[in-house]
Amino acid sequence: MNEQKHEGADPYANLTNRTTGNRPKTGLIIVGATVAVVLVLGAVAFFVTRSENNADTAAIENDTGAQAAQNAKQEQASVTVIGEPLAAYPQTSSMVVPPGEDPAVGQTPPVLEGFSFDGSPVKIDPADGRAKVVIFVAHWCPHCQVEVPLIQEWIDEGNQPENVDFYAVSTSVKRDQPNYPPSKWVIKEGFTPKVMLDDPAGTAAQAYGLPGFPYFVMMDSGGKVTQRASGEVPIDQFGTLVTALGSQQAAS
Amino acid sequence: MNEQKHEGADPYANLTNRTTGNRPKTGLIIVGATVAVVLVLGAVAFFVTRSENNADTAAIENDTGAQAAQNAKQEQASVTVIGEPLAAYPQTSSMVVPPGEDPAVGQTPPVLEGFSFDGSPVKIDPADGRAKVVIFVAHWCPHCQVEVPLIQEWIDEGNQPENVDFYAVSTSVKRDQPNYPPSKWVIKEGFTPKVMLDDPAGTAAQAYGLPGFPYFVMMDSGGKVTQRASGEVPIDQFGTLVTALGSQQAAS
Amino acid sequence: MGLSATGTVNKAMDVDTVTLFLAMLAVLGLGFLLVCLVFSVVAVIHGSRTASKRPALPASLQPLRLGIGQVALPLAFLVALTCTVGSLYLSEVAKFPPCILCWYQRIVMYPQVIILGIAALRRDVLVKWYSVPLVLIGLAIAIYHYLIERFPSTVSFSCTDDVPCSTVWVWKFHFLSIPAMAGIGFALIAVLTLLACNVDRSAQNNSELDSAEPTNKNEDA
């Protein structure tokens, strides 16, 4: 530190110079350097955020949730429920309900007719002859934020059985909460399953008996529920359940 | 202060006695007295609240809001709306909308069919041939808490015209908010107008275009809205409006 | 939490007991503040008759003054602790949701427990430099909060569906609400912290007791 310079105005300099000689100079330099660095950081923050383009538009496959999200016109949409709602989720401490303890297992969930971000219709019809997994997510829920990329990675690794469809339902949309809008989130994660938008009242979530986020309902090709789960299910366990669902269909 | 006593254990006594003689004793006495008083207050608080009977049951007239509240079975109830909702409340800075600026003036509000605290039916029918004032209140709203006793006092002074009926609608009931349940509030204020309970969705309030609490809708014997107001309307102004409503009917 | 109907009633009764107790403590504190005011007037009148013309208590009241000065920091700590525990009880047990003005009062009150606790252990009467400005801010917020509770129409004329800061949760003795009790707590801490005096120093000044009082009084101004 150069102790010989005497420029600048340290408010303490006059008071202390008499007793400490040149030493207060160091304090002055420290304060000056701090102020300079802070000003530079402020300028950098300003220009970085003004010039950012947020050009996250990577090549996204057609007809996926992410593709619909790129043309997002809406974050919520009306949902039509046809059929009886599923039985209430049982009181349980485990994230994956043992099928024997779940009154919904064997039930047929209602048909959901709704729309995706781009206004294209999405229909979740248990009776369409295909096994499926329906995943209910809330954009602000930290557990969903952890789970969605794990599921996408699992899909990207080619683990999804060809005879099992994935659907996501974006519910509990809160404009003033983090990670809004959900369409941006879906783009960011490159999420491929089709996404149905729930309405503000959570009609789709209620029809499926949602106990919390994230929420999984698996059903076989006959439209009967085989498994429900809620929470940050470890991806291995999720994979095992989906693979079992797929092989079940192949066998029957 | 008796400075000669030497009982008790002041943690500071040993440290300071040498230098200050008996003086620390005063501090000890102050602490002891404070503790004793606090203990007595605690005991009083305990016994007062345990022995209280809350016997507020004064003589209350038959067929009033307070009478229904004394036999309260419910704080919310279903409401049936028959007819078109009122026009939206205009953007205004005054609590009492000048009738010329209110699109609802001249409209006929919908019929409301609901229930009171004791389950007795309450019907607000604009077409029943009587002028009426409908007052929407929320139990937790401080403005309503101020306004309701003022209105009741005004009624008790015999100011209510014989040809004008008063109805209250208890809406926006919040179990975890102050002054719950509204039935107790109605009893406490000895409120005489009949009280209709709104449902949790606020159906009655929405049908009447409620902009905030309290909210007043006045209508003539022909069922047409003559005046709307929202807020802590000064009781003189309220009285003038109701008296005018009454004399209008008598003249016609 | 699985409370039976009786449990709920008991809980309401408990909340009532606690709020009544807190309200009585506030009345006690208010009494102390009034006594302090009376004694200040006495000190000014008596002081004007002495040679120095500076406010001073009559010699007969000096032991009391010193006794209070000696236990003032621990007492101020206990006031802060009571206010903090009381406020946590009302929000966490009685489940009254704190409004934003309550939070700003908590910001001032809660740290006093640590600050005054340490100051009482260190017998550091200079803590007034840090405590008093903070609690005066708290006192100002509490007074504002109390006023909008009493006169909600000064802030707005009607309620929206959000519960406003002017809702009154507790109302005891026809004048005590939660911010009123908090305000009394802030005032008590300020007065007690200003009254605190170092016993050892006072002892050294044993012969000139009259000067012990003004020393603290002047720093008040």
Next chain:
Amino acid sequence: MGLSATGTVNKAMDVDTVTLFLAMLAVLGLGFLLVCLVFSVVAVIHGSRTASKRPALPASLQPLRLGIGQVALPLAFLVALTCTVGSLYLSEVAKFPPCILCWYQRIVMYPQVIILGIAALRRDVLVKWYSVPLVLIGLAIAIYHYLIERFPSTVSFSCTDDVPCSTVWVWKFHFLSIPAMAGIGFALIAVLTLLACNVDRSAQNNSELDSAEPTNKNEDA
């Protein structure tokens, strides 16, 4: 508030600018903390070679050490002020609703502005007795908050419809969230307040510079 679509976009950009700026300040603060750590290690190693065996910086670094000690209280005040203004910006302008853990961190942080401001004016290095315990509590809350942000499943496995404390509002440089920045702020205040030394006293001890460092270091323990 009647913002046009463009206004909303600009506001989002402003919030982004401010959070990036705060994040860069946090990185700067983290750098300072690491430098302090390195110098502490240097002091321990160098000290073990001196006669006293107590930690001490080499004589060449003493002017720097004293320079920092001299401006430490004003700097600590500025850190508290930045954290407080930043937190008020995020809640009042950016409209991020503070969760309950945020409020408890505010309870610790906001009073530091007053306390350290007054201490800087009074040049009272003993304020560490009041500031350090408080900010260590704040640091503990911030670490806990950061951990449940990173590992939300340690608190629960799924979300209910209430937004939990584990929601992440700001995420910069792949490691900085709001509680992370608050935690760095608390740590900075603690270190700066402990480093503060009285210039006049140090000047009197000019010949025995080595002892200036341990005096503050020991009170740290």
